[in-house]
Amino acid sequence: xxxxxxxxxxxxxxxxxxxxxxxxxxxxxxxxxxxxxxxxxxxxxxxxxxxxxxxxxxxxxxxxxxxx
Amino acid sequence: xxxxxxxxxxxxxxxxxxxxxxxxxxxxxxxxxxxxxxxxxxxxxxxxxxxxxxxxxxxxxxxxxxxxxxxxxxxxxxxxxxxxxxxxxxxxxxxxxxxxxxxxxxxxxxxxxxxxxxxxxxxxxxxxxxxxxxxxxxxxxxxxxxxxxxxxxxxxxxxxxxxxxxxxxxxxxxxxxxxxxxxxxxxxxxxxxxxxxxxxxxxxxxxxxxxxxxxxxxxxxxxxxxxxxxxxxxxxxxxxxxxxxxxxxxxxxxxxxxxxxxxxxxxxxxxxxxxxxxxxxxxxxxxxxxxxxxxxxxxxxxxxxxxxxxxxxxxxxxxxxxxxxxxxxxxxxxxxxxx
Numbered sequence: 120x121x122x123x124x125x126x127x128x129x130x131x132x133x134x135x136x137x138x139x140x141x142x143x144x145x146x147x148x149x150x151x152x153x154x155x156x157x158x159x160x161x162x163x164x165x166x167x168x169x170x171x172x173x174x175x176x177x178x179x180x181x182x183x184x185x186x187x
Numbered sequence: 188x189x190x191x192x193x194x195x196x197x198x199x200x201x202x203x204x205x206x207x208x209x210x211x212x213x214x215x216x217x218x219x220x221x222x223x224x225x226x227x228x229x230x231x232x233x234x235x236x237x238x239x240x241x242x243x244x245x246x247x248x249x250x251x252x253x254x255x256x257x258x259x260x261x262x263x264x265x266x267x268x269x270x271x272x273x274x275x276x277x278x279x280x281x282x283x284x285x286x287x288x289x290x291x292x293x294x295x296x297x298x299x300x301x302x303x304x305x306x307x308x309x310x311x312x313x314x315x316x317x318x319x320x321x322x323x324x325x326x327x328x329x330x331x332x333x334x335x336x337x338x339x340x341x342x343x344x345x346x347x348x349x350x351x352x353x354x355x356x357x358x359x360x361x362x363x364x365x366x367x368x369x370x371x372x373x374x375x376x377x378x379x380x381x382x383x384x385x386x387x388x389x390x391x392x393x394x395x396x397x398x399x400x401x402x403x404x405x406x407x408x409x410x411x412x413x414x415x416x417x418x419x420x421x422x423x424x425x426x427x428x429x430x431x432x433x434x435x436x437x438x439x440x441x442x443x444x445x446x447x448x449x450x451x452x453x454x455x456x457x458x459x460x461x462x463x464x465x466x467x468x469x470x471x472x473x474x475x476x477x478x479x480x481x482x483x484x485x486x487x488x489x490x491x492x493x494x495x496x497x498x499x500x501x502x503x504x505x506x507x508x509x510x511x512x513x514x515x516x517x518x519x520x521x522x523x524x525x526x
Contacts, residue, residue, distance in 0.1 A: 128413060129411065129412060153314075155359065155419060155422070157417045162417065162421055162422065165361070179415035180415065181406040181417055182406075184338045184341065185314055185336065185338065186312050186336060187218065187220065187222040187309065187311055187335060187383070
């Protein structure tokens with residue numbers, strides 16, 4: 120079973136056991152990055168990464184990188 | 188008046204009035220690597236009045252696929268990036284007053300370097316120096332800082348200080364990363380450099396010409412097609428040590444001793460001596476001529492091979508030790524030569 124989210128403008132399938140923002144970040148291998156997460160146009164604070172994720176949610180994630 | 192900027196003036200949001208404002212702009216470009224090269228070229232072509240571009244490094248073969256101001260001859264001549272950038276940018280537009288400075292930007296010199304410019308364009312390669320620039324911009328009265336960063340096929344931008352009530356970089360970075368992805372670890376392709384710099388420069392042109400816009404944190408991945416644009420207004424922190432009502436500017440207060448850094452994208456350690464110890468390159472070259480091999484000496488630097496490593500000494504009191512990421516080994520090599 121999977122659910123489909125809109126991730127940074129692309130349709131993205133994730134396992135349905137990925138239930139919240141924290142688990143999504145782990146699924147995407149982004150959990151140890153410095154990042155800003157937006158769920159349905161609202162920024163999710165770090166202490167609210169247990170916010171549930173549902174089918175068709177719109178999610179934007181921007182992580183910081185060093186290079187340039 | 189020639190027609191040089193006519194197509195830019197025909198663009199209605201700029202017009203002749205906007206072009207006059209661009210002409211008055213005094214720009215500080217922090218770093219003359221990939222982003223600094225791309226942004227610098229766009230800004231001189233656009234016709235800004237003055238550019239200062241600073242960098243601590245020399246040009247290397249591994250730079251040429253993405254650092255658009257440089258040529259093979261610059262590598263052969265072992266030119267510092269700031270010197271080659273000044274030459275190339277002046278050749279592109281001799282109306283612009285371009286100054287390249289070979290220097291390592293530190294808490295001790297950052298304010299003096301930036302003071303007198305209208306804003307900062309980010310061409311750096313690590314988060315620590317971005318936070319230093321962020322503090323310096325705030326300390327100098329809130330100069331705009333057009334942040335940009337990229338690795339792989341991914342880049343992000345965020346214009347800071349262009350509108351009241353917006354967060355600074357420190358507000359966004361609660362925890363400092365122990366390690367971020369760098370060009371050294373995951374590589375980088377030139378299209379994301381140009382894309383990232385283009386966003387920075389577009390925001391610069393909008394800012395100079397007085398266009399109203401809400402700054403957003405934006406990212407793009409050119410390989411996957413992913414894009415994101417987040418309004419981060421709500422992340423402004425009233426307790427931020429850098430931009431609150433009673434700032435301490437923590438990144439400006441670091442005290443300097445012998446400093447070391449492993450350079451991004453390079454198997455190289457940089458050693459910086461305290462209190463700007465200056466190397467007298469001419470006399471030093473004579474004194475080590477018998478000790479080292481492959482000695483190259485130009486007005487900006489002295490390069491040689493010693494102890495199995497290529498060394499580059501800059502007049503401003505720095506040495507690059509190539510062929511190692513081991514700071515202790517690099518210090519030992521330097522001590523062997525300098526005493």
